[in-house]
Amino acid sequence: MPWRLFKRGEKPKVGFVSFTGCQGCQFSILFIDNILKILKKFDIKYFHLLKEKNKESDFDLIFVEGAISTKSQVKKLKEIRKKSKYLVAFGTCATCGGIPAMRNFLEADELKKHVYNQKLSKDSIDAGPVEKHVKVDYHMYGCPVIKKEFVNFIKTFLKKKEVKECETPVCLECPRKGKNCYLLEKVPCLGAVTHGGCNALCIRNNHQCIACRGPLKTANFAAEVKLFENLGLSEKDIKNKLHKFINNEKNNTKPHNKD
Ligand code: SF4
Ligand code: SF4
Numbered sequence: 001m002p003w004r005l006f007k008r009g010e011k012p013k014v015g016f017v018s019f020t021g022c023q024g025c026q027f028s029i030l031f032i033d034n035i036l037k038i039l040k041k042f043d044i045k046y047f048h049l050l051k052e053k054n055k056e057s058d059f060d061l062i063f064v065e066g067a068i069s070t071k072s073q074v075k076k077l078k079e080i081r082k083k084s085k086y087l088v089a090f091g092t093c094a095t096c097g098g099i100p101a102m103r104n105f106l107e108a109d110e111l112k113k114h115v116y117n118q119k120l121s122k123d124s125i126d127a128g129p130v131e132k133h134v135k136v137d138y139h140m141y142g143c144p145v146i147k148k149e150f151v152n153f154i155k156t157f158l159k160k161k162e163v164k165e166c167e168t169p170v171c172l173e174c175p176r177k178g179k180n181c182y183l184l185e186k187v188p189c190l191g192a193v194t195h196g197g198c199n200a201l202c203i204r205n206n207h208q209c210i211a212c213r214g215p216l217k218t219a220n221f222a223a224e225v226k227l228f229e230n231l232g233l234s235e236k237d238i239k240n241k242l243h244k245f246i247n248n249e250k251n252n253t254k255p256h257n258k259d
């Protein structure tokens with residue numbers, strides 16, 4: 001709980017660490033207006049895009065970016081968890097596996113041939129979310145994370161208040177819902193199975209949702225697959241749409257057997 005983590009008047013010790021990802025989440029927050037002023041409220045112990053590393057520190061608040069994709073990363077992550085009071089899974093790679101977890105659907109030989117230039121490490125494991133290995137206190141979704149959500153989180157955390165996660169789908173925030181939904185136009189849109197909190201950003205900019213904030217835990221993936229089949233999408237097209245961000249084994253996103 002944030003109110004127990006640091007004393008009033010003290011600057012919370014904060015860190016940003018990165019595993020398998022593009023570091024776009026860390027990078028995007030550097031473009032927040034007044035970011036340096038915001039970060040001055042913290043004692044920044046580790047943020048390699050901004051400051052020299054301090055590997056030995058413990059943290060009141062740690063942002064963990066990226067999927068976990070090797071055994072050595074699991075070990076490192078567990079060490080970080082031990083010395084961090086409050087851990088935020090930062091971005092869709094960290095919350096859900098994201099883009100790095102697309103590889104879980106490919107055969108190792110294919111990966112070696114096309115992606116890793118025949119150098120897939122023996123240390124590799126299926127890429128997955130941080131929560132698969134350690135406790136997560138807050139999930140900040142998005143590829144990349146949304147700047148406004150980051151600022152709201154920081155402000156609430158500094159007030160020692162609990163930060164509430166969005167648990168509803170993109171559809172609830174969508175200006176097209178109930179009238180000119182993309183699905184009525186036979187355009188596949190993943191808003192119904194995707195974590196909201198982005199204010200349906202893409203739809204407001206005339207593009208369907210591609211699920212960049214990851215799969216909603218309560219979503220009915222089997223129904224979504226069936227819906228896409230009824231729209232006439234092939235099995236390959238459905239897999240391509242779903243497996244970009246919805247790639248956790250527990251989500252049943254396999255197209256139905258059409259026999
Ligand atoms: S969530 Fe997206 S922007 Fe963030 S590290 Fe992963 S790929 Fe990059
Ligand atoms: S499916 Fe897409 S277009 Fe339709 S309501 Fe949901 S987010 Fe909006």
Ligand code: SF4
Nearest residue numbers: 198202209210212213
């Ligand atoms: S509308 Fe969908 S793809 Fe666009 S930002 Fe929101 S979750 Fe991501």
